[in-house]
Amino acid sequence: MxxxxxxxxxxxxxxxxxxxxxxxxxxxxxxxxxxxxxxxxxxxxTIYASDITPFFDHWKLILGDGSNVGIANNFENKDFFYTANDGEDWVVYKAPNGGDTHGTSNNTRTELAQQKKWYPKTANDKLTTTLKVMNVSSTGDARVAASYSVVVGQIHSADKHENEPLKIFYKKFPGHSKGSVFWHYEINTAGDDNAKRWDYSTAVWGNDFSVVGTDVSTYPEEPEDGIALGEAFSYEIVVKDGVMNLKFTSEGHETKTFAKNLIVSEYTTTASIPEQTQKLFVPIGQDGVERENAYAGEGLFFKLGSYNQTNGKSPEVNKNWCSGAETHGGDIQKQYQDGNYAEVWFKEANIYVSEAAVSNEGYFTKND
The missing domain is CATH 1.20.5 (Single alpha-helices involved in coiled-coils or other helix-helix interfaces)
Structure with missing residues (x-):
């Protein structure tokens, strides 16, 4: 046992x-x-854009198919507006060369438009952001100044001619490693005929808008101090007491600052039209002059995103703005497949809206 x-x-x-x-x-x-x-x-x-830049209560979002989706909190659209991570979180704004557009524009955009407007004389308004351009159109006419470019920030008028005292561009020619950053001031044309309006372009890094190719596919020299695709840069826009102040920064590049009076014009006579404009716009009949008080008395508002400046319209229509680029008849996916689109990534965006700002709903009512 x-x-x-x-x-x-x-x-x-x-x-x-x-x-x-x-x-x-x-x-x-x-x-x-x-x-x-x-x-x-x-x-x-899902990580939404509003998780990365939580300021969407101030904006309405226009997509690359021309639709206004309104306030974009907890929203995404995989064709036009979504998020990406390359070690950091970014908000992606994407727009094809051709498709349905918003308002009277010839160009597609995926872009935020501010819900309020403010008046330059009483303004104390500010927009800051960091971004990188990931793609510009692979086709276009090199002689056309707008080819291969995208607008990444704006001040837009909500009233009268609805012109633009500020457009911030990025432009890179095919085969170049570096592109140019420049900004435009568009005159607020005197009188009722806005067809004679023109832009004046100022270089930040690289060239300005007026540097173009000698023929359809011959490009100018690559800018030595340019910005590459995927290289981050920042801009700050402050409008106060009638003056627009701009600041551009990027690691490894000289910081650039500019100031422009928005309520007193310097372009009120034919003799005051700049030489750049004489060469670029006057030959096609855009030779207007500006109201003496420029944008005084008009409601202005910020825009931010990817406003593709390359389109499929023939350069014979307008040699500065009509690129003759590939659009595949408006087929978005085909355009995305062969690089015929603009794509911009944003992070760290902030807006300050003054107490004097008022509703901008009238602009959307007219243009949606």
Missing amino acids: TKKFITFVPMFSLVGVLLLLSSCNNKKEASTTEIETLNNKEAQK
């Missing part, structure tokens, strides 16, 4: 240990599965 008892106990203990180990292993496996499930659920959670 003693011998049998001694023999039985180890066998029982061994079975118990095995059962216990098996139970622990099952628990461990279950725990690992649960963790993986939780991780998968977390990975599948």
Whole structure:
């Protein structure tokens, strides 16, 4: 009996240990599965643009198909507006060369438009952001100044001619590693005929708008101090007491600042039209003059996004703005496949709206 008892106990203990180990292993496996499930659920959670730049209550979002989706909190559209991560979170704004447009524009845009407008004389309004341009159109006419470019920020008028005292451009020719950043002032044309309006372009890094190719596919020299695709830069726009102040910064590049009076014009006579404009716009009949008080008395508002300046219209219509680029008849996916689109990534965007700002709903009513 003693011998049998001694023999039985180890066998029982061994079975118990095995059962216990098996139970622990099952628990461990279950725990690992649960963790993986939780991780998968977390990975599948959508990161919205409003999680990255939580300021969308101030804007309405226009998409690259011409639609106004309104306030873009917790919103995405995989064709035009979504988020990406390359180690940092970014908001992607994408617009094809051709498709349905917003308002009277010839160009597609995925762009925010401020819900309020403000008046330059009483303004104390500010927009700051950091961005990088990831793509500009792969086709276009090199002689056309707008080819291969995208507008990444604006001040727009909500009233009268609805002109633009500020457009910030990025432009890169095919085959170049670096592109140019420049900004435009568009005159607020005197009189009722706005067809004679023109832009004056100022270089930030690289060239200005007026530097073009000698024929359809012959490009000017690449700018030495340009900005590459995927290279981040920042801009700051402050409008106060009638003056627009601009600041541009980028690591490894000289910081540039500019100021422009928005309520007193310097372009009120034909003699005051700049030489750049004489060469670029006057030959096509855009030779107007500006109201003496420029944009005084007009409601202005900020825009931010990807406003593609390359389109499929023939350069014979307008050699500055009509690029003759590939649009595949408006087929967005085909344009995306062969690089005929503009794509801009934004982060760290902020807006300050003055107490004097008022509703901009009238602009959207006219243009939607």
